[in-house]
Ligand SMILES: Nc1nc2c([nH]c(=O)n2[C@H]2C[C@H](O)[C@@H](COP(=O)(O)OP(=O)(O)OP(=O)(O)O)O2)c(=O)[nH]1
């Protein structure tokens with residue numbers, strides 16, 4: 800099965816992260832996520848993240864810090880998530896495609912339901928604020 804490469808943005812302001820809810824009809828729908836999406840063939844990961852954050856949450860990204868890369872097999876789909884922290888951006892993030900959005904304290908992220916692959920992302924963020 801082909802691996803789907805996904806650029807994922809952890810949008811951070813102080814100790815809060817902006818998350819959105821995946822539309823029900825999509826893969827892993829109904830769960831919360833860090834905004835992002837598939838890299839297109841003619842793009843770098845950086846470019847893919849800038850485009851996805853513009854399309855999904857309406858911000859302009861000015862800086863990306865690598866956090867981790869996760870490979871996960873959902874059975875029906877194999878993904879490689881390239882997760883970056885975004886602290887430098889302009890505009891106020893909001894669900895630009897009608898999806899719910901929320902600023903959540905890092906310590907409260909574990910109260911939200913995320914796709915399975917996200918467990919390690921949340922663990923790593925928690926380690927950072929400990
Ligand atoms: N954006 C995002 N995707 C995630 C997360 N965790 C996780 O397993 N995924 C998976 C779900 C999807 O299979 C894939 C992302 O694809 P996507 O549906 O967001 O892609 P996209 O925005 O380009 O949308 P489209 O091409 O389907 O319109 O990565 C996460 O935190 N954020």
Ligand SMILES: [Mg+2]
Nearest residue numbers: 834835836837
């Ligand atoms: Mg997406």
